[in-house]
Amino acid sequence: MRLNRRAVLGSLAAGAAVLGAPMVMGQAAPRVVVVGGGAGGATAARYIARESSGAVNVTLIEPTRRYYTCFFSNLYIGGLRDMESLGHDYGTLASEYGINVVHDWAVGVDRDARTVALAGGGSVPYDKLVLSPGIDFKEGAVPGWDLSAQNAMPHAYKGGSQTELLRAQVLAMREGGTYAMVAPPNPYRCPPGPYERISMVAHVLSEVNPTAKILIVDPKDGYSKQALFEEGWQKHYGGMIERIGPDFGAQNTSVDPAAMTIDIDGAVESVDVCNVIPAQRAGKIAHDAGITDGDWAPVNPADMSSRADPDIYVLGDAAQQGDMPKSGYSANSQAKVCANAVLGALTDSRVFPARYSNTCWSLIAPEDGVKVGATYEPTEEKIASTESFISQTGEEPEVRAATYQESIGWYAAITADMFG
The missing domain is CATH 3.50.50.60 (FAD/NAD(P)-binding domain)
Structure with missing residues (x-):
């Protein structure tokens, strides 16, 4: 609908x-x-x-x-x-x-x-x-990074100036350079958020810097909407994005903001932009x-x-x-x-x-939107999921475009609900 x-x-x-x-x-x-x-x-x-x-x-x-x-x-x-x-x-x-x-x-x-x-x-x-x-953010979550390094390696996980800084850094990347993200461990704000960000950075780079590379250093075994994102990345940005998970050392990661490097289990990578999203x-x-x-x-x-x-x-x-x-x-x-x-x-x-609900929309590419959500009820122990839904891989472009338009309507609605 x-x-x-x-x-x-x-x-x-x-x-x-x-x-x-x-x-x-x-x-x-x-x-x-x-x-x-x-x-x-x-x-x-x-x-x-x-x-x-x-x-x-x-x-x-x-x-x-x-x-x-x-x-x-x-x-x-x-x-x-x-x-x-x-x-x-x-x-x-x-x-x-x-x-x-x-x-x-x-x-x-x-x-x-x-x-x-x-x-x-x-x-x-x-x-x-x-x-x-x-x-x-938890202090010491990513060795080498603290809030004093947020201008060199922005988190951009609170809205405002950090978001502007990260976009400016992406646009200023050298030709063929590397954008790296250190993804957070669970639990964290907006589970699909880091991977929608990867999609949007890839969209920009595919237009202005198509030989650039994107590296995700991720301490988690998996993440929200993983199959949907990976399908979309292959379709829209084939070959641009690489993810290193815990089985290849991502849980043993440190950064050096001054040198603009990431140490992944002893292997040091030089990068041009580094988006660190701490625990x-x-x-x-x-x-x-x-x-x-x-x-x-x-x-x-x-x-x-x-x-x-x-x-x-x-x-x-x-x-x-x-x-x-x-x-x-x-x-x-x-x-x-x-x-x-x-x-x-x-x-x-x-x-x-009490009745609760949630939907999280994500944009993989322009007009290619996906979503996940659920309804919830309280139990004695916790707020428990009662019914859930998620976009499917292989959906028609018209379905994805409608999902994106649905998200635009939701943003207008929730901000009106918040601020009157």
């Missing part, structure tokens, strides 16, 4: 209709603080503010005044979308929904006092706290709040509340929740369940059984 923007918007907004008009319990309006203004945080803030009709005070803490989506950033690298189209601001959330948008860093959580400390000084009190801080963990504020268990923040599957603190909810990439991938669609879906639960806890509104 081909989806247009209106159809996708209707699907994304379905959760809003069931939240119901609340009645506030007690005299003072309850306070909800949301940290992180991406697919999880912005959606949660908007739904809580809208469905409470002003009966709940909502504060959104987000350091950037303009948010650039990481999803669809690969299309910018591929020259199929401009950077401005990926940028969104928070004006509508403030003006139309009455959300207090604070552009600052959240640097601490006092769970006893129920306050969030700000880098600029002071703190914000809460009755319920929603954390959607995205990812940070990942929940954003720092989740660790500062003391609600993580290792790298991620465990949550209750029914409502996304922290297993460590019932007054804190964790959404999106930072959450350890079960079968859902770390994606923008997942975060948006989880935010609606969370909003319903928060309103139910603070008001008389009805709480409905």
Whole structure:
């Protein structure tokens, strides 16, 4: 079925209709603080503010005044979308929904006092706290690389300037040069994302530098949509892309940003561009709040509340929740369940059984789109997949083109759902 923007918007907004008009319990309006203004945080803030009709005070803490989506950033690298189209601001959330948008860093959580400390000084009190801080990178995950090397060897796994830098480096490659990617181990943000990026880099190079080579150094045995990507690479970019997996030493990899080399189990490769995507963990504020268990923040599957603190909810990439991938669609879906639960806890509104969904689209070449997705339900242990689907190898060009157009409609719909 081909989806247009209106159809996708209707699907994304379905959760809003069931939240119901609340009645506030007690005299003072309850306070909800949301940290992180991406697919999880912005959606949660908007739904809580809208469905409470002003009966709940909502504060959104987000350091950037303009948010650039990481999803669809690969299309910018591929020259199929401009950077401005990926940028969104928070004006509508403030003006139309009455959300207090604070552009600052959240640097601490006092769970006893129920306050969030700000880098600029002071703190914000809460009755319920929603954390959607995205990812940070694990120190030492790729020997030789740290954040001080991100300009020489960009990660480009947070939207914005890093994405622009990586595209500029690709376009500036010498003729016949080598683009290398150090892929991340599981789990990480957007499982198909690194391989869509390879596709988009290959698309650019096939036009401007057709003798260039692409090297993937991958510590994983396999990856999302592998058969689809490999079929597409052979069809569109035959001979350009080589992948080295763990059986050939990819788990023993280091880099030298100054020399622009990669050491793969003792074999040193000189490269022209090196995209290092390190191992990942929940954003720092989740660790500062003391609600993580290792790298991620465990949550209750029914409502996304922290297993460590019932007054804190964790959404999106930072959450350890079960079968859902770390994606923008997942975060948006989880935010609606969370909003319903928060309103139910603070008001008389009805709480409905949690239902989750996700779809991840990827572009292999212009008009050659593929997708994977599933629906989910909470169990006692985790959010569990109940039904799934994936594009098939050998699909007709018309099917792939329709899948790509479906993804364009989804992007318009989810960003409207996030930012109003």
